[in-house]
Amino acid sequence: MTTQETLEIFRQTRALLEGHFILRSGLHSRQYFQCAQALQEMPIVEKLGAALADKFRHLPIRTVIAPAMGGLVLGQEVARQLGCRFIFAEKEDGKLVLRRGFTIAPGEKVLVVEDVITRGGRVEETLKIVRDLQGDIQGIAILVDRSGGKFKPEYPLFSLLQMNVETFESDQLPEDLKVIPAVHPGSR
Numbered sequence: 001m002t003t004q005e006t007l008e009i010f011r012q013t014r015a016l017l018e019g020h021f022i023l024r025s026g027l028h029s030r031q032y033f034q035c036a037q038a039l040q041e042m043p044i045v046e047k048l049g050a051a052l053a054d055k056f057r058h059l060p061i062r063t064v065i066a067p068a069m070g071g072l073v074l075g076q077e078v079a080r081q082l083g084c085r086f087i088f089a090e091k092e093d094g095k096l097v098l099r100r101g102f103t104i105a106p107g108e109k110v111l112v113v114e115d116v117i118t119r120g121g122r123v124e125e126t127l128k129i130v131r132d133l134q135g136d137i138q139g140i141a142i143l144v145d146r147s148g149g150k151f152k153p154e155y156p157l158f159s160l161l162q163m164n165v166e167t168f169e170s171d172q173l174p175e176d177l178k179v180i181p182a183v184h185p186g187s188r
Helices: 003-012 042-054 072-082 121-132
Strands: 016-022 028-033 063-067 085-092 095-098 109-117 136-145 157-162
Touching (some): 003 016, 003 042, 003 157, 109 121
Parallel strands (some): 109 136, 136 157
Antiparallel strands (some): 085 095
């Protein structure tokens, strides 16, 4: 699947929003990828999940882990495509943890899947969970990398769509964003 095809899916499903958004990272942006809009259609989930899974199919992955909420649907589909187990990390007292009896065995081959990153904070939290349990991180699969390639983890990373989307600190907003009310469209 090409970058253009992925971007077209976001446009057709109205998952690429324009306005004034406050991202989970606290940064402000004119664009927001509302992946939930695209991922509500199972044929699209299957297509995107297959495209991500194909990049890691050659590896002996035993488990896919995704941070909740954004990575859940996509992570589960990537795991289904790879024929492996799926688990997720979720917030507890403001930080990501494994709950619900999920475990990772030492040396277990793990792929991290996330829908969108800007700074990569949730992916980093997920990587730490896997490292702390001595899992063997095989790579990171991202639907949309908004960092423009600035997020550079020590593991192989693949994204279907990489864009350099302008972001701003709250005290450095351009004039056009100052006059538009800011919204939090996603999970926090």
